[in-house]
Amino acid sequence: MATRTRAPRRPGADAQADARAETRERVLLEAARLFRHRGYAATTLREIADAAGIKAGSIYYHFASKEEILVEVLDKGIQVIYDHVRASVEALPPDASFRDRLSAVIEAHLWGLLHHGDFTSANIRIYGQIPDSAKKRHRVIRRDYADYWDRLFESALAAGQLRSDTSTAVVRLYVLGALNWTVEWYNPQRGSFAEFVRQITTMVFDGILADRTAH
Amino acid sequence: MATRTRAPRRPGADAQADARAETRERVLLEAARLFRHRGYAATTLREIADAAGIKAGSIYYHFASKEEILVEVLDKGIQVIYDHVRASVEALPPDASFRDRLSAVIEAHLWGLLHHGDFTSANIRIYGQIPDSAKKRHRVIRRDYADYWDRLFESALAAGQLRSDTSTAVVRLYVLGALNWTVEWYNPQRGSFAEFVRQITTMVFDGILADRTAH
DNA sequence: GTCTATAGTATGATAGAC
DNA sequence: GTCTATCATACTATAGAC
Structure with missing residues (x-):
């Protein structure tokens, strides 16, 4: 495996690896879409395979089990947002105010959320309904992202810019709840x-x- | 059926009707709990029956299908909140301000939401994942409740008390999204x-x- | 890398006894 | 009103051909 990904030994090996990766991506994409709209248990491997243009048995060449697909879909739902948020904050001048910083984080979060709607909505919708084993594996990245927001709010609180009559954890849960739910109703046709x-x-x-x- | 509910013809008929209604309620309660934590498709009639203390086949004496249970659970998830909200607003003095009115609605919404968590959370979690036929039947009460909030915001807007740079529909979706998500994280042990x-x-x-x- | 075929299990729903 | 027994169907996962 290491030799294949690092240094293909014969002509055509790259193309083969590409084809493999492409099928794998297609399976993940269709799985996210189906998990979002049907739920995890209600989505069958036959449906995922059909949508990805292969047969059900072939999925097992790419994934060890249905749960492997699930965990990858869930992780990606956080990862696409987290990556975008971090990049957006790093592009700010180092002396940016809390208001500027939080504005950037909110915009980037919404951007990732809405531009990868199948992964993010699947994550939000089904997280409460999946097997504990899957929850446990996915929880790491989820916790990391929550910590990122908490640090943001903690520093704002220390600077006296966040309201102090509510804990930062409650503020984070309130804000992320409000933001995340927009993926269920945002309509790009009703304005920019x-x-x-x-x-x-x-x-x-x-x-x-x-x-x-006036602010 | 009419004679049974209106005027029992023999002694014991009331007790029989009570027992029937009680089993029915138990099935709905356990179904809500299981739909919430496992999802609709992943929940089997055998699990619901087990939790309610009867056998799977017996469910069909009370409900025509799994989808009948689903629609009742979904409807109840809105109804318990809606009833509480209306009662709370009707208890206000007729000249109550918008701020008082909205305060009462938010509190009543949160109260219903959190005190009937299995019905309300099941509703929020699985609505996006159920068959169209169930969605269509449930949508009536959902729409009614949304209209209730819209009328509240419309009158506040007319009175100049709601921010006017956002449509009332977006305000409603934002607020209800933020409120509804609290059922996923509210912890009664962390404060009153x-x-x-x-x-x-x-x-x-x-x-x-x-x-x-200062407000 | 994808296929067909199938093993082993579980599902929603129904029929009929009590 | 609840039971047992069962039908027809569908599921995840595996084995082996190509």
């Missing part, structure tokens, strides 16, 4: 993504009541 | 329900940033 981000960010920052102050 | 409601209401009204004005 930028305007959508502005509306959500405003409500997260300043609430839903009519402005009584 | 009243304090929890205060924190959530504050964030919905005024956002998460440090107070810059």
Whole structure:
């Protein structure tokens, strides 16, 4: 395996590896789409295989079990968002304010969430319903991402920019809940993504009541 | 059937009707709990029957199909919240402000949500994954409740109390998303329900940033 | 790398006894 | 009203041909 991925030994080996990776990706993509809309247990390997253009038995060349597919789909649902968020924050000037920093994180989170909707919505929808063994393996990356948000809020609290009458954990759960649920109702045909981000960010920052102050 | 429910004709008929209704309720309760934690498709009628203390075949005396159970569980998930919210608003003085009105609605929504967690969480978790036929039957009450919130926000907007840079539909989706997700993380052991409601209401009204004005 | 065929198990639903 | 027994179907996973 190491020789195959590192240094193909004969002509054509690259193309073969590509074909393999491509089928694998197709299976993951269709699995995410089906898990999202049907649930994990209700989705059969035959459906996934059909959608990916292969037969059910062939899936076992790429994955050891249905649960292997599940864990990869769940992990990817967090990973695509986390990667995007980190890149977005790293692009900020080092002296960016908390408000700028959090704005960037919210926008990047929403971007990843909505542009990989099958993976992220599958994650949100089915996490509560999967076998404990799968939950346990997936929980690592989930915890990492939650910690990232907690550190952000902790530093804002220390700087006096976050409301102090609520714990940072509750703020994180409230904000991530509100953001994540948008994948269930966001409609790109009802306005631009930028305007959508502005509306959500405003409500997260300043609430839903009519402005009584100018920010 | 009408004679049985209206005027029992012999002694013991009431007790029989009670026993029937009680088994039926037990099935619904256990179904809600299992749908919540396993999903609809993954939950078998044998599991529901076991939990309710009867055999799988006996379920068909009370329900025509698995989908009948599903629709009742989903409807109840909205109904218990809706009833509580309406009663709470009707108890307000007729000249209550929008802020008081919305405070009452949020508290009642959270109360119903968290005190009937199996029905409400099952509803939230599995609605996106059920057969279209079930979705269609359940959608009526779902739409009614959404309309209730929309009317609340419309009147607040007309009175200049709701922020006007976002449509009432988006505000409703944002708020209900944030509120509903609390059933996935609320922990009654980490503080009183009243304090929890205060924190959530504050964030919905005024956002998460440090107070810059006194309300 | 994908196929066909199939083993072993579990499912929703029904029929009929009590 | 609840039971037992069973039908027809579908599932995950495996074995071996190509």
